[in-house]
Amino acid sequence: MTGETQTTPKTRVLALVSSPGNRRVLVDWIRNASAYSLVSPPEEDVERLPAFDVCLVDRSGLQRSAEAIRRSQRGERTFLPCLLVEERGRSLEGLGPSLRSLIDDVVTAPINPDRLQFRIDTLARRRHLSEELWDAEERYRRLFELAPNAKLLVEDGEIESTNRAAEQFFQRESASLSGVPLERFVAAADRAPLRRLLENAPAEVAVDGPLFRTVNFEVGDRTAICEVAAVRTGEGDELLVLVQDATERIERERRLELYRRAMDEAAIGVTITDPGLPDNPIIYVNEKFGEITGYDRQEALGRNCRFLQGERTDEASVARLRRAIDAEEPVSEILVNHRRDGEPFYNALDVMPVTDASGTVTNFLGFQRDVTEWVRNRRRLSVLDRVLRHNVRNRMNVVTGYAEQLIEHDDPAVRTAAERILDAGEDLLGQSETARHFRDVVSDESATETRDLVVDVFDAIEEIRSGYPDVPVHTSLPNEAPIRGDQGVPLAVVETVENAVEHGEPPVIVRIDPGPDETRLSVTDRGEGIPEQEHTVFGDAEERPTSHAGGVGLWLVRWTVERIGGRIEYSDEDGTTVELYFSTAADESNVDR
Template sequence: MTDDAPDAAVLLVVDDAAVRAELRERLDGEDGFVPRVGPAAAPFDADFDVCLLDAAGLRAHADALAAVRATTRAYLPAVLVVPADAGDPEETLAALGEAGEAVDDLLAHPAGGPALERRLRSLARAKRRSAEAAAGRDRLRRLVRYLPDAVFRCREGTVTYANPVAESLLGAEPTGLAGRSFASLVPPVDRDAVTSALACAADTGRGGPVETVLARSVARDADGGVADDRDGADAADAVGTARERPASVPVEVTAIDVGDGEVQVLARDLRERREREDRLALYRRAMDEATVGITIADHTDDDEVLVYANNEFKRLTGLSGDELLGRNPRFLQTDATDVEPVARLRRAIDAGEEASVVLLNRRADGRTWYNALDVSPITDADGTVTHYLGFQRDVSERVTRDQRLTVLDRVLRHNIRNRLNVVLGYTDHIEEVLAAVDGADADPGIDVDAVRADADHVRKAAADALALSDSARRFREDVVDADRPDPVDAAAVVEEAVTRVLEGAPPRTSGSRCPTRPSSSPARRRCRSSPRSC
């Protein structure tokens, strides 16, 4: 044997003591062999690489050899040793009858030269390779058995094996699928495509994938009707079973040729994928149809380009998806855009944080609008920011109103200040007159009518100032305060929601802490937490 190969265990089941002793002595003298003489009663335990038997040993232990071979899928070579005085080896083998069928090779004794060693080494290698192949098949069987997908083994379109997942998927008893046509497990409308996939796998090695459904206890035809080989009471039972559990399971079928005329069919359950796709489609529709602009920017891209823009954002900008996607939204800014909120937004994004700013943007038709932008980072499983989610709202009216309020406030304060200065001037004059009247050197020629006139001016100026103050108050009530949302009793809302959830949940300990005073949330915060409230 080679230096890295294990020694070959040679079992001697030779009834002729002289031949047995000669073989043992010869193998003891050769490197790479470990001869062992089997017990007379039970010589076989499968712990050998090659078995040497003479005719008497084979007749006595042929059944034992067959039994030990049945316990292992590995190849256990048996060599018939025929002494020279026993006659022709082939005639000796033929005389053994059925017992001779266990023989894999013949060896004339004594063998000349190194022929014995070569043949024994060759048989030992074949046995080890067979054992390795059997171990590989066992691993493959375990893999197929515990694979999360359904696996069927088919020969000429007929199921010869189905793993437990396939049996569970179809609601079948163990081994209950063997012998059925695989095409009968799918609706008639898909049978041609599935049959073609199996045939393609047999011809080219692979067929499919084909999306279809696997019928459970009852198949459905293309029109949704029941299609079953059984009739009468059996068919009624099948229909009743179908009402209690899903009649079919959507799958993706792929057929692979595994040799020896067999095709392995892998059926991947599509229910979770379909549900996930449906949820994603729902989320996409919700985002597309939201009344607030929504964008997603790729943070892994150096220019952080847009990869998604919903319909409302397209309406706000007057641009199509082709004009928006693949570009950084900074191109919407104008020369008049305030640099401070832009810089604040940039710092937040670089730090992977949220930000809320108002930016002056330009539409496709050249008109400007004020964009209330909220951005939030989106992270992957490792916590790395990969995208940024943006919410945009047109707040041009609010900004314009705030600007007008600022101007109005400045005008009001200017006018009131002027009126009050008049009041103060006339008040000083009245005080001077009154001081003169009360003094010892009072001028008896004081113009009382003039004093009264001054007092009238004071009253008028004060009334004007009060009127302006009332006008400002009414304007704020009508324009500013009316635009604010009414207070919402958050405690009542949360308690009602918790009560509804707990009514349908199993008993458990739960609690909530709510504020005792009503509270309201700005529209921008509501949009971030619940797009439907926008």
């Protein structure tokens, strides 16, 4: 057998024997014994003895060194024995209770070496066992004190002591918790279950750990959802009670369950994929996904989403999706997918990356919406729009052409009617053309950018003055006014100023007031105001066909401004004022001029 052998440390023996004969015999015997090491006796009248495991002392030595022995025993954390060498036939009663309390065993003289060795070894073993017990208790104390969860020693339902975590949980120091019934901190409905838990506490912990029960604690002004377990310590009726504050975890689990149910019951298809697995497969689909595609959950799980593609799927859309996913960026596409039975459908797909706390993409979340009917209706409306615009333009050109001929009629009544017809026709053609311009800009889906509102106002005024040279337009403008807008802003500005020039009373005043968050464009004239039936454009109500009254110009302005996050307001307290509010651009260095 090989390996290191563990040597047992020698027992340190201190000899405080005053009798010269006994002292000489004992010292020689200790020195010759391999299991012991002799501790040199102290000088006379010392206050503290040197370190030892067993002290040999006779009556004279005991009387002389009693205080030093007592001081050593009190200062020692474990059992520190004292062996009295006593003359045969002498009684210990003569020592008195104070000295007798220092003695743990007696050996009589003349000394029998075997008996002496037995006494010393027995006392040394007791001391060694007491050190092991103290070490175990100290480890338990440190574990109890430093445990991250609240731990309490409870007897007869009252708290005896707590660790630091319990002090933090109860928001009180351990001393103020001592003697307080544990039930005082428990919600009324949970007190009876807690009592049963404590009454049935086991003497030993099961292999798979203690049995925890959920208990609501009321600590201060908050309710904590806790998991509680109890086990008997073996010290009478004392219990070790463990309290784990599970409020955050349980609330987190409830939120996750809520999110799961929300996704399961969502009105759109939801998928989650795992790019950490080969081919980025689907690991979750909700019921709506199955309704849209015809594939049940088991058929979809483990497959890449491309299984929905088919012969009518646009390769350009697929390429954009792949580039965005490879770049770990969000992406939205409308593409043709195919149901389980092969039927094509238009899928409005939104894909976004999901990251962990470190910013690493762990999953992709996908939303699917069947927009087949929406695409079809949009195409139908587009065709209808082209037909109507073509017919309106052609028919109204015929109407205005005849009206121009009738203006030369000899009958004044006919001329008056012809002029009204011509004005109405030209107004309708103008509105149609305005709507077409706005439609072209809005359908272009141009990106919002930083642009100078002052430049847009100057361009609008220059365009309007060519058609209304006799109407004075005054301005109050800063050097520049950077806003966030798109290509629809110039059309909104032209329509607003032209409406004041055409229908209001001069002069028309155009003013720009930049602010830290919003920039205001106000257009004021001295007219009687916008007809009341058109005031709905400035309210919060949803527009209806009957709301547009005589024209669509202001509605088009509102739609354009709201599309970029702005708003429109109106006032007729001092003339007629229409105000457009735009988001002020934070960075003025990239103004589009």
